[in-house]
Each structure stands twice: as C-alpha cells, then as structure tokens.
Amino acid sequence: xxxxxxxxxxxxxxxxxxxxxxxxxxxxxxxxxxxxxxxxxxxxxxxxxxxxxxxxxxxxxxxxxxxxxxxxxxxxxxxxxxxxxxxxxxxxxxxx
Numbered sequence: 001x002x003x004x005x006x007x008x009x010x011x012x013x014x015x016x017x018x019x020x021x022x023x024x025x026x027x028x029x030x031x032x033x034x035x036x037x038x039x040x041x042x043x044x045x046x047x048x049x050x051x052x053x054x055x056x057x058x059x060x061x062x063x064x065x066x067x068x069x070x071x072x073x074x075x076x077x078x079x080x081x082x083x084x085x086x087x088x089x090x091x092x093x094x095x096x
Contacts, residue, residue, distance in 0.1 A: 067073050078084040085091060
C-alpha cells in the first residue's frame with residue numbers, strides 16, 4: 001500500500017513539474033511574441049507613412065505633368081532656355 005502511494009506521489013510530482021515547465025515555456029514565448037508584435041506594428045506605421053509620402057509625390061508628379069503640357073510652361077521654357085521673345089517685346093540688356 002505504501003509503494004502505491006509513493007508511486008502516485010512521484011507521478012503527481014512529475015506531472016506537476018511538467019505542467020509548470022509547459023506554463024513557463026508558454027509565458028516565455030508569449031513575451032517574445034509580444035515584443036515581436038510591437039516591432040511589427042512600428043514597421044507597419046513606418047510603411048504607412050512611406051505610402052502617404054509616395055501618394056503625395058505621385059500627386060505632385062501628376063500636377064507637374066499637367067503643367068508641363070500647358071502653353072504657359074512652353075513659353076516660359078522658350079524664354080529661359082532659348083531666349084525667344086514675342087515680336088512686339090523690347091529687350092533691355094545690361095552693359096556688363
């Protein structure tokens with residue numbers, strides 16, 4: 001009868017030890033996942049900001065593309081790059 005009780009106690013002790021070990025592993029892994037989750041959320045926020053910046057840049061490019069196709073831009077470039085003027089304009093140059 002005493003041997004049975006000792007076997008039960010030993011079995012219960014081993015079972016309790018295994019349960020505690022598993023609980024410890026679960027808690028440790030949960031902490032690792034929590035840290036990983038924080039890093040991933042920070043990366044997501046950073047990427048969302050990058051997306052917003054890229055969208056704003058795309059809007060600016062579309063505006064510039066539309067402006068480049070206007071007559072005003074063509075005249076401006078002709079004046080700056082090629083030095084062209086209208087027939088009725090007077091050009092003043094400095095003596096330097």
